Amino acid sequence: MTGAIVENRQSADRASAWRGYALVSPAYLWLLLAVFLPLSAMVYFSFLSSNVFDSGSAQFTLGNYLSFIRRPVYPILLWRSVLLGIIVTALCCFIGLFAGLALARALPGRARALVFMLILLPFWTSGLVRVFSWVVVLRTGGVLDSFVNWLVPGAGPTGILYTYTAIVIGLVHAYLPYMIITCYLSALAIDDSILDAARSLGATWPRVFRRVVLPLMLPGLGVGAVLTFVPVVGSFMEPRLLGGRSGTVFGTIIEDQFTAVFNWPLGAALSFIMLAVVLVIMAISAPLLRDRREMLK
Amino acid sequence: MSSSIRLLGQALVTLVIGFLYLPILVMIAMAFNKSPYYQLPIEWSLRWFNDLLADQRLQEAAVNSVLIATATAVIAGALGTLAALGLARYRFFGRGFLKALLLPPIAIPWVIIGCAMLILAFWTGIGRGLHAILISHVALSLPYAIMVVGSRIAGQGTACEEAAATLGANPRQVALRITLPLIAPGIVAASLFSFATSFDMFVISYFLAAPGQTTLPVEIYASIKEGFTPVINVVSTILILVSFVLAVLISRLHDFGTKQ
Numbered sequence: 044m045t046g047a048i049v050e051n052r053q054s055a056d057r058a059s060a061w062r063g064y065a066l067v068s069p070a071y072l073w074l075l076l077a078v079f080l081p082l083s084a085m086v087y088f089s090f091l092s093s094n095v096f097d098s099g100s101a102q103f104t105l106g107n108y109l110s111f112i113r114r115p116v117y118p119i120l121l122w123r124s125v126l127l128g129i130i131v132t133a134l135c136c137f138i139g140l141f142a143g144l145a146l147a148r149a150l151p152g153r154a155r156a157l158v159f160m161l162i163l164l165p166f167w168t169s170g171l172v173r174v175f176s177w178v179v180v181l182r183t184g185g186v187l188d189s190f191v192n193w194l195v196p197g198a199g200p201t202g203i204l205y206t207y208t209a210i211v212i213g214l215v216h217a218y219l220p221y222m223i224i225t226c227y228l229s230a231l232a233i234d235d236s237i238l239d240a241a242r243s244l245g246a247t248w249p250r251v252f253r254r255v256v257l258p259l260m261l262p263g264l265g266v267g268a269v270l271t272f273v274p275v276v277g278s279f280m281e282p283r284l285l286g287g288r289s290g291t292v293f294g295t296i297i298e299d300q301f302t303a304v305f306n307w308p309l310g311a312a313l314s315f316i317m318l319a320v321v322l323v324i325m326a327i328s329a330p331l332l333r334d335r336r337e338m339l340k
Numbered sequence: 341m342s343s344s345i346r347l348l349g350q351a352l353v354t355l356v357i358g359f360l361y362l363p364i365l366v367m368i369a370m371a372f373n374k375s376p377y378y379q380l381p382i383e384w385s386l387r388w389f390n391d392l393l394a395d396q397r398l399q400e401a402a403v404n405s406v407l408i409a410t411a412t413a414v415i416a417g418a419l420g421t422l423a424a425l426g427l428a429r430y431r432f433f434g435r436g437f438l439k440a441l442l443l444p445p446i447a448i449p450w451v452i453i454g455c456a457m458l459i460l461a462f463w464t465g466i467g468r469g470l471h472a473i474l475i476s477h478v479a480l481s482l483p484y485a486i487m488v489v490g491s492r493i494a495g496q497g498t499a500c501e502e503a504a505a506t507l508g509a510n511p512r513q514v515a516l517r518i519t520l521p522l523i524a525p526g527i528v529a530a531s532l533f534s535f536a537t538s539f540d541m542f543v544i545s546y547f548l549a550a551p552g553q554t555t556l557p558v559e560i561y562a563s564i565k566e567g568f569t570p571v572i573n574v575v576s577t578i579l580i581l582v583s584f585v586l587a588v589l590i591s592r593l594h595d596f597g598t599k600q
Contacts, residue, residue, distance in 0.1 A: 060433070064426070069419045070420060070422060076475075078453065081459060085455065085459050142353060142356045150350065161357055164587050167536055169542065169579050169583065170542065171561060172557075172560070172579050173363070175564055220360065279451055280561065297455065301458060302547070307459060321449075
């Protein structure tokens, strides 16, 4: 009896495995053709001496990767992008940590649901449109200038658009919702009794925050930081529209290779250098976050 | 928590909401401002809406955007549902690996994926254009669609299906009469999500757009770079409103961690 069931199960398992493969294959075939194959082609491309469809014959070369070292402008611009990523991520962490905490702890239930919805909404709107809204606000003679001059007559234009500050403002605006949501979720998970215990044992609020709340919110901060840092380092549209001539970063250099200079192999190599640097930075910062969590134990 | 800290927290949340919404509200207000130089105080007018009605290029791009987003919603919704069912209901070799494969399309910066697709589009000879944009939009929506439908399936369990099978329903009947209706809200949410992803996608469309075959975000970007065209305020306002309506619809069908 039992043996028959087991045997039955095994053949059923095999049949069900095939049914599983059949169900997932259309989606994964699509992903393979549209994402993974292009990425592989790009890896191959990054080792070519020229666009294959231009010259017909292209040699294998490391030159595209080496030109990153040979021309100091590339490391400098990559550093600019990484720094931009660090600044924007730090600002988002700082604001998002407290905003997420406040959202989870300081708002009554009904208001909380509404505010959560409001923070989720920008998430759905076009990033391009939100950057454009800052162009409208920040441009010389724009709304901010009018407001400042109404407050302080004769203050003149603020001239924020087409500066580094404008890029940072736009990017923080773009990625802050991610950080607030991940911080909010980990703040919700903090058990009230832990806070009560810490308080009743005589810890002051700042101490409770530093020793209990902060370590418990690190996972949320970490996820938010990754969700912010990676796209910011790769950004090109925001620096271009908000930074103008001062908005040259690594992302815009890559974009130029593909849309203006048409040196696709170099663009491909620079892309993978960027990806590698991003991965290394994340690998370095991951244990940092984990070690901090140990503090609670 | 003491009430002063609570008050401070509420003030912070208010400030953050203001920061997130003020520029968008300003932009929407400027869509109705008669002055092309965004002069204050606002003189209300619908002249930029009329300009949009006369702008052939933006209208064509808008039609393209809607068509591609609709096709993306249908294809990603269907393939995503199948894959989610396969991943959730069947045990097979490589299942964990396939789940992990959903992450790179989300995690790799779009500029890199866009460039990669551009390379392949030229290499294979299919070239740039609306077809390439559609292929890429479906690919980028798929991981989200699979996850959204997957979480709905995970929340349902298999009790109803087992009961139906016990009562003599054949697999086809179980699939169409039980499974599908149960996970339908997840499928609709995934499709709407895919529509929104495609409708708002700029970076990848930008690399794959061809002259005369563009989407609305690509046209908006071109216009912003050319200079300040107030018509873009109108288009952006419409885009924002469409997104908001979609977001509210989706949140009705699927809660992304809003409820504990």
